[in-house]
Amino acid sequence: MIYVVDDEEPMRDALAWLLKANHLPCELYGSAEAFLARLRSLPAKRDEPGCVVLDIRMPAMQGGELFDQLRTERLCQEWPVIFLTGHGDIAMAVDALKAGAFDFVEKPFNDESLVERIEAALAESRQRLVRASSAACLEQHLASLTSREREVMELIVAGHYNKVIADRLGIVPRTVEFFRAKIFEKMGVKSAVELAGLLGTRRRSPEK
Helix, strand or coil, X not given: CEEEECCCHHHHHHHHHHHXXXXXXXXXXXXHHHHHHHHHHCCCCCCCCCEEEEECCCCCCCHHHHHHHHHHXXXXXXXXXXXXXXXXXXXXXXXXXXXXXXXXXXXXXXXXXXXXXXXXXXXXXXXXXXXXXXXXXXXXXXXXXXXXXXXXXXXXXXXXXXXXXHHHHCCCHHHHHHHHHHHHHHHCCCCHHHHHHHHHHHHHCCCC
């Protein structure tokens, strides 16, 4: 779904026609406040890719303010934001890019170029959804571990052998083998290398 937020009705209508002509479903909002209220009523978990096409200059709450609010409330993080800008707003748009916006398109825009950027944003949204789903699954696996299993897991990932782990935790190597098997089963991995890679991905995540 493409969410168009623009205070000018002719622009909203033109964008709706363009998107529908390219088989891209859309919802139209005449103000940042209306879109923000709609987002707050939606479930936090997103299942479908989306993209926000946002006019940077509007009455009352402007596009940049809405973008800041979306980040503050962590709303629609899986939906990239493309700003529509006038010539005088390019500096504002560049600042938005630095803050995490996907792109900006200057008015008057080329229809084909805008559609290409929106399709690229949708592709990015799909990737974000996959990453969010994988992260949620990993957190569920970690939550299933006991405190002792977590201790053993950290030592496994650090590269220690069973005997060293046993000495450090005051248990016998056979018990470490049992814990290792349970950890691999719960985490859905088959080796210490795979486990380290899985946890490394989690630690590299900007949300962690």
